[in-house]
Amino acid sequence: MTSTSTPEGLTRFNGLEESAARAALLDACAATAWVDRLLAARPYATVEDLYAAGDAAMGELTAADLAEAMAGHPPIGRPKPGDPTSAREQRGMAGASEELRAEMLELNLAYQDRFGHVFLICATGRTGEQMRDALRERLGNPPEREREIVRAELGKINRIRLARIASPVDVEEDRTQEV
Numbered sequence: 001m002t003s004t005s006t007p008e009g010l011t012r013f014n015g016l017e018e019s020a021a022r023a024a025l026l027d028a029c030a031a032t033a034w035v036d037r038l039l040a041a042r043p044y045a046t047v048e049d050l051y052a053a054g055d056a057a058m059g060e061l062t063a064a065d066l067a068e069a070m071a072g073h074p075p076i077g078r079p080k081p082g083d084p085t086s087a088r089e090q091r092g093m094a095g096a097s098e099e100l101r102a103e104m105l106e107l108n109l110a111y112q113d114r115f116g117h118v119f120l121i122c123a124t125g126r127t128g129e130q131m132r133d134a135l136r137e138r139l140g141n142p143p144e145r146e147r148e149i150v151r152a153e154l155g156k157i158n159r160i161r162l163a164r165i166a167s168p169v170d171v172e173e174d175r176t177q178e179v
Contacts, residue, residue: 006045010166013050014043028161029154030072033065034058047166054162058155066147069154070117096128104128107135114139115146122156 006014013021018039025035037057044050061069093104111119119135126134138146 006043007047007166008168010044010047010050013165024165026072028165029054029069029158031061031065031069033061034069034158044166047163050162050166051159054158055155058151058158061151063147066151066154067117070120070150073118073120073157093123093128093131100128100132104132104135107132107139111135111139115143117150120150120153120157122153122160124157124160 013024016024021039021042022035025038026032029035034054034057037060038050038053041049041053044053093101096104108119119138121131121134123131138149141149
C-alpha cells in the first residue's frame with residue numbers, strides 16, 4: 001500500500017502512533033472493544049475498508065460494550081461543554097425554543113428511566129423537532145428493539161466520525177478552528 005493509492009487523511013491515520021490512533025478512535029466511539037478491533041485492523045487501504053471494519057466491530061459489541069459507548073454521549077440538547085464534536089452533531093438543537101429544550105429534557109429523563117441509558121440518535125442534519133419526535137416514538141419500544149436501534153444509530157454516528165478521522169483536514173487543526 002502506498003500513499004498514492006490511499007487517501008491523504010487515511011494515510012495520516014494509518015501512520016499515527018498507537019496511542020494517538022487510540023485517542024482518535026476513542027473520540028469517535030467510547031467502546032474500547034470497538035477501538036481495539038479497529039486498531040488491530042490497521043493499516044486501511046481505503047476509507048470503505050475503515051467503515052467496514054467499524055461496522056463489523058459495531059456488530060460484535062456486547063451489551064456492556066454498548067453501554068460503554070453510550071456513556072460517551074451527552075443527552076440531546078445538552079452537548080458536552082467545550083466539545084466541538086458534540087456541539088456540531090447537535091446543531092439542530094442550537095436554535096431550539098426554551099419550550100422545546102424543556103420538552104427534550106423531560107423526554108430524555110423519561111427515556112433514561114425506561115431504558116437505563118441516554119437517548120442515542122444520529123443527530124447530524126436533524127432539527128430539534130425531528131429529534132423530539134424520534135424520542136417520543138422510541139419511548140414506546142420494547143427494550144430489545146431499542147437496543148438494536150441504538151446499535152444502528154451508534155453505527156451511523158461512528159461512520160460520520162470515522163469520515164472526519166480519515167478526512168484530509170487534520171482533525172486537531174479542525175478542532176481548534178471550531179472552538
